[in-house]
Amino acid sequence: MDKNNFIIENIAKPHELERMFRYDSKAFKKLFSHAWEQNPDSQVLAVWYERLNFKETAQSEKATLLQKGFLFMGILAILAGISARIIFHFVEQHTIAPINLAFGILPFIGAYFIYKNKPQKKVLYTLALLFLISGLYLNMLPLSNKDSIILVYLHLPIFLWGLMGLAFTGNEYSNSRTRLAYLKFNLEFCILYASMAISGMLLAALTMRLFSFIDLDIEDFYFRNVVLFGAAALAIVTTYLVSMNLKLAKNITPYIAKIFSPLVLITLVVYLITVVSVGKNPFLDRNFLIAFNGILLGVLAVTIFSITESGTDDKKNISDYINFALIVLALIIDSVALSAIVFRLSSYGITPNRLAVLGVNILIWGNLIWIMVSYMRFLQNKTGPSPIQNAVAKYLPVYGLWAAIITFTFPFIFN
Known part of the structure; x- marks a missing residue:
């Protein structure tokens, strides 16, 4: 068989053409040009022509969009770094609260979402x-x-996170899938940012060590003008990379969800058994109650991200049963925490902290009930996974609303 006529001789054998293309795409493209010139009326070759050339066109269009997005990202990253540095100067002067540093980063991430x-x-x-x-x-x-002011510092970032979600979802802010995509973005962002931040810290340590060899202490200068700028700019760069569908973050997040869910479940079961055996009481021990609520938030976060990564497949697997067990466990923890908070309110009176914790525990309790019922129906083959995801996505604005209530009312109520 003449190699130069391979495509022409196999024009009626799609399997052979596909096999050769996958074996050596470069050689296939060279042979295709000759075959296309000899057979311009062939429908089979016409399809191959569009396939090969459309791929090149799509890549060039993507490259153009990449350049535009990259340039805008670069501008935002520089502005975020400068803003964070300026804000930090006023924080050092004790003229503004440290939480203002959020305004050196989040508005620029929001601007990229809007763009x-x-x-x-x-x-x-x-x-x-x-x-x-x-x-x-x-x-x-x-x-x-004051407790009411500290509560503002703690809850304002949650409210701003909700605003970031609105910027991310855009016109589809009421769409559950878009809200779940925002949750996925957060997980991928954290993984990628942490990976690059670790690399940055290693670079910073190496740089300061090198300068120490020539008796120059640059630690203070480096932190103020390089680390701070880089940390803020890196947030914008990470946003850009995640939005470009970077495979590293997207490939690793499902495995993290699958690995951490059973580990968290086992750890919590062992922990709660230990707590009962040593006689710890969240009703009387304030620090233990705080730790209890921290555990609850952690379990809720792991469960939500695991549900987010589970997709829309109706087929059940071990992860679904682990998630359901986590939800039931979280509901038990929340019920105990709620009882302890009500006990402390009735025994010691109302304070901003107790009222804020009571509110968030009630919200979490309601969300867990909704998720648990939806999961139970799914495991009983009464519904698909969509109601579970809706129970997560549709409830997100409630947390933002509660954060806004605490932020904008507590300093006046508990003046």
């Missing part, structure tokens, strides 16, 4: 107005260690 999703004007104006109000409000509060 990519192009939301309607009402969404854009809402985001701009709420960010502006939040920044002004925060800096009108007195710098104080």
Whole structure:
């Protein structure tokens, strides 16, 4: 068989053409040019022509979009780094609260989301107005260690995280799948940011060590002008990389969810058995109650991200039963925590901290009930996985709303 006529001689054998293309695509393309010239009316070769050339066109279009997105990301990263450095200067002067550093990063991530999703004007104006109000409000509060002010510092980032979700979802803010995509983005962002941050810390340690050999202590200067700038800029770069569907983060997150869910379940069961055996009482021990709530939030986060990564497959696997067990366990923990908080409120009176913890425990309890019922119906083959994901996605704004209530009302109620 003449090699130069391979494509022509196998024009009626799609399997052979595909086999050769996969074996040596470069050789196939060279032979294809000659075959296409000799057989311009062939429908089979016409399909191959579109396949090969469309791939090149798509790549060039992607490269153009990559350049535009990359340039905009670079500008935002520089602005975020400069903003964070300026804000840190005022934090050092004790004129503003450290939580203001969030405004050196989050608005720029939001700007990238807006650039990519192009939301309607009402969404854009809402985001701009709420960010502006939040920044002004925060800096009108007195710098104080009062419980109500500290609660603002703790809950304002949650509210801003909700605003970031609105920027991410854009015009599809009410779509459950888009909200779940935002949760996936957060997990992939954390993994990628942590990976690059570790590399950055190693570079920083190496740099300072090298300068120490020539008797120069650059630690303070390096932290203020390089580390801080880099940490803020890296957040924008990570956002860009995750939005470009980087395979590293997307491939690893499902495995993290599958690995951590059973480990968390085993750890919690052992921990709770130990707690009962040593006689720890969350009703009387305040620190233990705080730890109990921390465990609850951790379990909720692991469960939600595991549900987010489970996809839309109706087929059940061991992960679904592990998730259901985690939800039941979290519900037990939350019920105990709620009882302890009500006991402390009735015994010791109302404080901002107790009221805030009571509210968030009630919200989590309601969310867990919804997720548990949806999961139970799924495991009983009464529904698919969509109601479970809806129980997660549709409840997200409730947490943002509660964070807003605490942020904007508690300093006035508990003045």
